[in-house]
Amino acid sequence: KIQNTRKRAPAYPPGVDVTVFDQAVDELRGQLGTDNVSLNDQPLIDGWYMEHPNTHDMMHVLDDEELVPSAMVYPGSTEEVQHVVKWANKYRIPIFPISMGRNFGYGGAAPRVRGSVLVDLGRRMNKILDINPDDYTCLVEPGVSFFALHDEIKRRGYDHLWIDPPDVGGGSVIGNAVDRGVGYTPYGDHWALHSGLEVVLPTGEVIRTGMGALPGNNTWQTFPYGFGPYSDGIFSQSNFGIVTKMGMALMPNPGGFESFVYTFPKEEDLTQLIEIIRPLRISNILENVAQLRHVIQSIAVLGNPRSTYYTGDGAIPIEIIHEAVSESPLGDHTWIYYGMSYGPPHIRKYKLDIVDAEFKKVPGARRIDPATLPPDEYFWTRDRVASGTPDVQELRWVQWVPNGAHIAFSPVSPIRGVDATRLIEIARRRHDEFGIDLLPAFIVGLREMHLIVEIVFDRNDEARREAALKCLRAMIDDAAACGYGEYRTHLVLMDQIAGTYNWNDGALMKFNEKLKDALDPNGILAPGRCGIWPKRYRGRGWEM
Amino acid sequence: KIQNTRKRAPAYPPGVDVTVFDQAVDELRGQLGTDNVSLNDQPLIDGWYMEHPNTHDMMHVLDDEELVPSAMVYPGSTEEVQHVVKWANKYRIPIFPISMGRNFGYGGAAPRVRGSVLVDLGRRMNKILDINPDDYTCLVEPGVSFFALHDEIKRRGYDHLWIDPPDVGGGSVIGNAVDRGVGYTPYGDHWALHSGLEVVLPTGEVIRTGMGALPGNNTWQTFPYGFGPYSDGIFSQSNFGIVTKMGMALMPNPGGFESFVYTFPKEEDLTQLIEIIRPLRISNILENVAQLRHVIQSIAVLGNPRSTYYTGDGAIPIEIIHEAVSESPLGDHTWIYYGMSYGPPHIRKYKLDIVDAEFKKVPGARRIDPATLPPDEYFWTRDRVASGTPDVQELRWVQWVPNGAHIAFSPVSPIRGVDATRLIEIARRRHDEFGIDLLPAFIVGLREMHLIVEIVFDRNDEARREAALKCLRAMIDDAAACGYGEYRTHLVLMDQIAGTYNWNDGALMKFNEKLKDALDPNGILAPGRCGIWPKRYRGRGWEM
Ligand SMILES: Cc1cc2nc3c(=O)[nH]c(=O)nc-3n(C[C@H](O)[C@H](O)[C@H](O)COP(=O)(O)OP(=O)(O)OC[C@H]3O[C@@H](n4cnc5c(N)ncnc54)[C@H](O)[C@@H]3O)c2cc1C
Ligand SMILES: Cc1cc2nc3c(=O)[nH]c(=O)nc-3n(C[C@H](O)[C@H](O)[C@H](O)COP(=O)(O)OP(=O)(O)OC[C@H]3O[C@@H](n4cnc5c(N)ncnc54)[C@H](O)[C@@H]3O)c2cc1C
Known part of the structure; x- marks a missing residue:
């Protein structure tokens, strides 16, 4: 445009x-x-x-x-x-x-x-301040992207160090972590793996957290807590400070890795499969933050517009998707699990054999041999990302509609079949209501998973933008009524989602507001971010 | 007394x-x-x-x-x-x-x-509110000790769930975590593994953090962050709130475990050994929070008073210790490493073989066969603790002197030989100065280690109490001058240690004080804890 x-x-x-x-x-x-x-x-x-x-x-x-x-x-x-x-x-x-x-x-x-x-911040403050090959850590400024960090590590010949990129590698290490984003290696929980912040407070003072507060230290990036209150968390998903430096753990090269992919035939397989995943994930037999994607994602990520397959009204009929995917190297399926096993061959075999026996309990489960997949198959994107190489292929599904843009519904649940099914039902009902294609994927953390439902819309079409937003708002409320909340959200939905975290008459938001007023008396820093409004804005109709 | x-x-x-x-x-x-x-x-x-x-x-x-x-x-x-x-x-x-x-x-x-x-809080609020065998989590009140949680899990027959106890199991799960204590399984970082707090604020309101703020949720114990600022950290090592409930991850039974113990002959072996440990620990070949102890600990933990070995003035001569330990099943040594390997036998063998090859690079390194050790050997205490069974044997070294009490110097450093040696030198010099026996142990986290030097003193002897305190104060200042800070401390030393975290003219403490004044305007909650004084007390000579 x-x-x-x-x-x-x-x-x-x-x-x-x-x-x-x-x-x-x-x-x-x-x-x-x-x-x-x-x-x-x-x-x-x-x-x-x-x-x-x-x-x-x-x-x-x-x-x-x-x-x-x-x-x-x-x-x-x-x-x-x-x-x-x-x-x-x-x-x-x-x-x-x-x-x-x-x-x-x-x-x-x-x-x-x-x-x-x-x-x-990133345009000029974009230095990699340190990569420590002994401690497996780095210290970066806001403008350092996953690509840049990856390339610099390669340039220095540090083959023993891996990074953990999110699905698209152009974002910054800091921006992703402070919004509590995720990647797909065993180091996928970026916030948990950072160590040490430098923060400019809303009144202009600068602090260093953790060991950073001790002059001359050599532990800022190795021990996150320091002494006294561990304050880093209040600078994530907030408007309490501006992060100007951040330390991050780097993953040790595991000495080998091997992607695997399984397909499952039926919608209903979801329940059984998630029950199988939970104990394997918690015990680290499934080692990485894996993705369990729906068949429509297998088609959308090919990068062809949906009009290649369907030009009718409303959501694309699922038969059309099945037909299309049947002709692809993946073969027909409804759910597809992308995982990776790490370590030397015999260690991987031990884990992969368990995974195979368990996944095959689902009737019709099929392991796809990567050797049968062409080099441009999306599988290889998951392979790269889960082994620490940033990529941009994930962007392809954004072209599902002309002038494609997307906005996400991202509720958290335990790793349980019943929760997965309930969330998918909420999403499907609302997507059908608004005639939107349902593109769900489960991102399996350690004891929880994020369902990520991406609504792809034509950003030049006001009606479709509105439908996307209405569908999202409805799903958020439906989910909250069942006890599910989002882990992160779009600017436009922050007030609504903050409003669902309202136990004890909104006690947590009152607490956040108390902190906000103490730290930012003039209310200048990112008013409204994550639903937190400073005093000067509060109760004046800024919410949306 | x-x-x-x-x-x-x-x-x-x-x-x-x-x-x-x-x-x-x-x-x-x-x-x-x-x-x-x-x-x-x-x-x-x-x-x-x-x-x-x-x-x-x-x-x-x-x-x-x-x-x-x-x-x-x-x-x-x-x-x-x-x-x-x-x-x-x-x-x-x-x-x-x-x-x-x-x-x-x-x-x-x-x-x-x-x-x-x-x-x-613990006397009456001592309920285990939940043990979730599917999610591997629990929710406890302040009076739940590691013993109580362990016993209840056993009583319910949940063999697939482990807890992580610190060295002595009588403390509470909450008190230990909020003071950021550590245990010795792979789940040793208690603060990192908690999920969800209920907190009474200093003005009397009650909040639930993380997913706990979402009514009807089933994710409070599975996903720590929730939406918006992640505030849990500011309730650890602080005086910003009273924790009344806390969720905690439970470790999955790894399907087998095996303790191992190595001794190293010379003081100087420390440097080489720590260099060997670092990459093995970061890559999880060494899997647990292990202890590397000095030979004097091997003797002290037998539970005999030092007078059994020495009645002269000043610190006990090291020759006497070597003589005593030579007669013990461990044999003569200077450093002793207690570790554990987890998983089924062939997986353990893979890791243990690597450890063996690496540790044996230290001349004179010796692996002790556990089968040669009698059932009351301290080794079995480490074996129990690292496999999730609480114990009290660690208390035995407190009897090193009559009316034994102890106070700890606990600086953090990277896992590097040069740092280990420098810290030991600081400790040794000051212990010699004050005629105190040096009892050091390194607790190896993932990218950092805590050196724990326990000063054991006769609490009825004012002169020895004073010597202990003076020695500690001197070590804290010496360490800070070299860039090392403590991870936790005694009430009496909080002001001093907070004072070492003084980067940028004490910016972090000013920030903490701002939070304190906002949350506790009357200054009623634990004034002075971790060096944070409320306005009413500040600058009135309360520091010590
Ligand atoms: C196709 C596609 C796939 C994606 N997949 C993933 C995925 O797998 N995982 C994932 O996590 N995300 C994903 N995203 C979302 C997004 O691209 C990434 O999270 C990205 O890393 C954001 O990076 P950024 O640094 O540009 O963010 P920014 O826009 O710079 O930061 C995000 C927000 O954090 C705050 N912030 C940023 N920096 C600071 C600072 N220094 N101080 C204070 N506040 C700050 C601001 O409010 C800002 O709006 C995906 C996006 C697309 C288009
Ligand atoms: C021989 C020996 C060995 C030890 N080994 C270890 C070890 O390996 N690892 C280790 O971590 N510790 C160790 N300790 C120290 C101590 O015993 C433990 O940390 C113990 O778990 C403390 O538990 P507690 O619940 O009784 O603490 P508490 O005294 O109840 O709590 C500690 C402090 O935290 C704060 N606090 C406690 N509860 C709350 C609450 N609900 N809300 C707000 N603030 C609160 C208070 O300021 C309190 O003083 C050892 C002690 C001894 C004697």
Whole structure:
């Protein structure tokens, strides 16, 4: 989509006079350099994943001019981030920090409050500060992507070090971790594996957490806790601070790895299969954060638009999908499990034999021999990602519809057949209601799984955007009524989802608000993120 | 030690009028029942580990009447804890919550501020609320000890579930985790493995963290994070809340286990050995949180007083120790590594063969065949603890001196030979200076290790208590000057250690104080714990 004009006037920070804002921008330009502050007054250009805009959400589910910043600033150091924060406090201008802004499905680079000043940390703060080959750790700035970290490790010849990428490798190590994203090796829980933060607080002070608070230490990246309250967690999924450095554990090369893939014929197999997975996963026979995907994903990820298969109304009939997949190297199936086993051959064999015996208890279960799969098969993407090589193939299903964009429903459940089935039923009922294709995948953690249902929509079609959003809002409420909550969400849904975590009359949100008011008395940092509104905004209709 | 009288008058809460206090106590008795509020006005009786007092620190390093509460209260429910907190706010009485008060070496049951009211949560709130055999999780109240949890799992016949006990099993699962204690199976990092808290805030509200905030959820114990800021960490090693329930992961029975023990002849072997351990530990060939102990520990843990071996002045000469250990089934050595391998036999063999080849690179390294060790050998204690069976044998080295008590120096370092040696040198120099026997052990985590140096002293001998404290204070400063900080500490040392985490002009402590003031405006909850003083106390000479 290329636009030559804007429909609406450029956005301004709420409650800030235009001339005051202009003056404030000039002041900031004086501090950071003219090139490092730009107004968001040009036409919006969507670009694509690897050249995404930070002027708006490229995969917007609202009108593209809705969640836009007034300006973008590019600090080059922690000190410059402190400048920006102090400046924001002086003028009461809301700022919204991003690392790289590739948080697609969850809001991309967009701020929650229209007219905020976007603090794009990654553009200039993109150094790998340390890779420690003895401790198996690294220390990075916000602009370091999974690709960049992977490449640098290879460049240095550290074959014994692996990274853990999420499905698309262009995001930043920091941005993904602070939003509590996941990858697919045994090191998939990124938040759990970080060690040490440097954080600029909403009032401008800078702290280092964990051992980082001890001058001259050599343990910042090896021991996460330090002494006293372990405060890192409150800087994830929040608006309590700006992370300017983060340490991360690197996985030791396991000395061998082997992907495996099983298909299961029937929808109903889900219940039995999940029951089989649970004990194997908890006991680490299934070692990685695996994906159990639905057949429609097997087709969508080929990258052909759905119109290749179906041009009728409503959700695509499942028979058409089965027909299409029957002709593929995978053969017909309903569920497909992608896993990986690690270690030397005899150790893998021990685990794989158990997996095989257990999975084959499902009638019709079939192990596909990877040797039969062509090199461009999606299987090899899962193989790369689960062995620490970043990839972008996962983006292919976004082309399922023209001008494809996506937004995710991501509820958490125990690894139990009954929960899996209940969540799929909620999703299917609502998808049918809104005529949307259901694209579900279970991401199996250790004792829980995230169901990720991606709604792919034509972002230029207002009706489809609205349907996507209505479907999502309905699923969120249905799920909450059954006791399921989301692990992460899109900017637009944050208030709704925060509202479902309302035990004891919303006690947790009141607690979060107390922290917010103490740490950010002027309410300048990412107001509304994760449903937390500072005092100045609270109860004034900002929720959506 | 039995005393019939008190040397000093009973303690009162600071700044609270005696008659007001009496009236407040009466009021609380009316709410909780007379039996559940007792004044601390009787003679102090030390008891022993399994019948420890909550009137003071049984292993006091100050005079036993120094860190004493004015009264002890025993709430029976979360609501009663809320009552106590509101009562404390009403009268501005400092309260100090403990789970079971067996935090020996770190302050026992004592409060930081003399005259605080001790909130003994464990006495009445001691239910195992859930053991989930499918999810491998449990939910416990503060009074549930490792022994109690272990026994209940056995009673229910859940052979597939293991717990992870610390060295002595009488402490509580909650108290140990919130102080960030460690155990010795692969589930040794208790804080990392908890999932979900219920917390009474210092102003009396109750929150549930993680998925616990979602009504009707079934994921509180399976997914720790929930949605929004992950706040659990700030309730560990802090004074920001009272934990009334906690979820915890249980380890899957690994299907077999096998302890192994190696000895190494020389002091200098430490450097090489630690270098060997690091990559094996990070890659999980060494699977558990293991202990590498010094030969003096091999003797001390026999439970004989040091006078059996030596009655001279100053630290015991190392030749005497070597002589004694030469006659023991372990044979002469300087360092001894206790580890465990898990899984079925051929999987263990794979790992144990690697360990053997690596450890044997140290000249003179010797693997001891467990079959040669008698049933009362300390080896079997390590075997039990590392396979999930709580024990109390570790208490034996506390009898090294008459009226034995202990206090720990616990710095964190990377798993590197040079750091190990440097820390041992710091400890040795100061121990020699104060004529104290050096009892070091390295507790090897995943990317870091804690050196635990236990000073055992005669608690009835004021001079030895003082020497212990002076030695500790000196080691803390020496270590900090080299960039090492403690992971946890005794009440008496909290200010000093918090003071070493002073990067950027004490930014982290200022941040902690900001949180403290926001959450506890009246400063009633555990003032001074981990060096965090509320506004009412700050800068008034409370530090020590
Ligand atoms: C096809 C596809 C597949 C995907 N698969 C996955 C997947 O497998 N796993 C997964 O986790 N995600 C996945 N995503 C979502 C997303 O791409 C990734 O999570 C990505 O890593 C986000 O990275 P980022 O650094 O660009 O995020 P950012 O946009 O920079 O950060 C995300 C949010 O975190 C906050 N934030 C970021 N940096 C900071 C900071 N320094 N200080 C304070 N707050 C900050 C901001 O609110 C920001 O909006 C997928 C997306 C697509 C399109
Ligand atoms: C010989 C010996 C060996 C030991 N070995 C180990 C070991 O291997 N690993 C180890 O970790 N420890 C060890 N310890 C120390 C100690 O015994 C244990 O950590 C024990 O588990 C503490 O348990 P507790 O529940 O009684 O602690 P508590 O005294 O109840 O708790 C400790 C502190 O945490 C805080 N706290 C407790 N409960 C709450 C709550 N509900 N809400 C808010 N704050 C709370 C309080 O400030 C309290 O003082 C050892 C001690 C001895 C004597």
